[in-house]
Amino acid sequence: MSGSIKSGFHSKHVAWIEFSNPGKRNALSLAMWKDLPGVLDRLSENPDVRVLIVSGIGEHFSSGGDISEFETVFKTPESSKEFSDAIEAAFEKLVHFRAPTIAKIRGGAVGGGCGLALACDVRIIDETAFFAVTPAKLGIVYPFPEISRLTATVGISIAKDILFSARKITPDETLRIGLANQCFPADALEAEVLNYAEQLAGHSPNSLQVTKRVIAHVETGGFEATDALSRDIITAFHSEDFKEGYAAFLEKRKPNF
DSSP states (O other): OOOEEEEEESSSSEEEEEEEOGGGTTOBOHHHHHHHHHHHHHHHTOTTOOEEEEEESTTOSBOOBOGGGHHHHTSSHHHHHHHHHHHHHHHHHHHTOSSOEEEEEOSEEETHHHHHHHTSSEEEEETTOEEEOOHHHHTOOOOHHHHHHHHHHHOHHHHHHHHHHOOOBOHHHHHHTTSOSEEEOGGGHHHHHHHHHHHHHTSOHHHHHHHHHHHHHHHTTOSSOOHHHHHHHHHGGGSHHHHHHHHHHHTTSOOOO
16 A cells, blocks of 8 residues: 555644655555554544544645556546545545644645645645646646635636646645635744644633634625524533633633643
8 A cells, every 4th residue: 555644642632643654745645545544533533632633644745646546546437536535535524523633744745735734724835835726737627625725715817727727726825815824934833833733722622612613604695693603602601611611710810721
């Protein structure tokens, strides 16, 4: 098997996953796409996990699908569907991971790698980072959910340019169009991402998780809260997190969630 999905913990509440296929700029093989949902499920089921950092080993985030497998995975309509279904299942698990996710990006986030970055809640890059979405060079079409997320992130006109041109997006432009949230020097990226992750992990996990579900509902066209979301929002005022947060505010101390 080419490559693997690794996982672990930076601290009690900050977990990480890493795409490991450095000889191919962390391209994901079919086996890796199939493994990713299981890795995410195991971390999501751990109640201690409050933040997840997603990255690639070495100098690149990910170059997307492993092109060396394309002759095999696209050999028949059935194998093509299996490959597409595996990719979409991986994206969906990452998009709907219950806690906030941070893509830590150095080097290339290309094709499906850009899609993986977009599936995360926050993208933090360094000065070596670049994005590109290249199906137009291969004669294929980017999947609908990934085009939708790209368009929601950067807007219709810019999404068309990125998809039609298949060009590299530099760090400065990445920040300007909202494809990344923050950019740091290469030697500061690790520390800055960990600092940000620990900051999020110190907030109310219930607040962050419900807020993430609310935003997901808005992203899918929801104009009003569902009954379940309304209940979660109201219930927060009677939660242990609120009691601790309110007490900490009155006592002028940091809350201990």
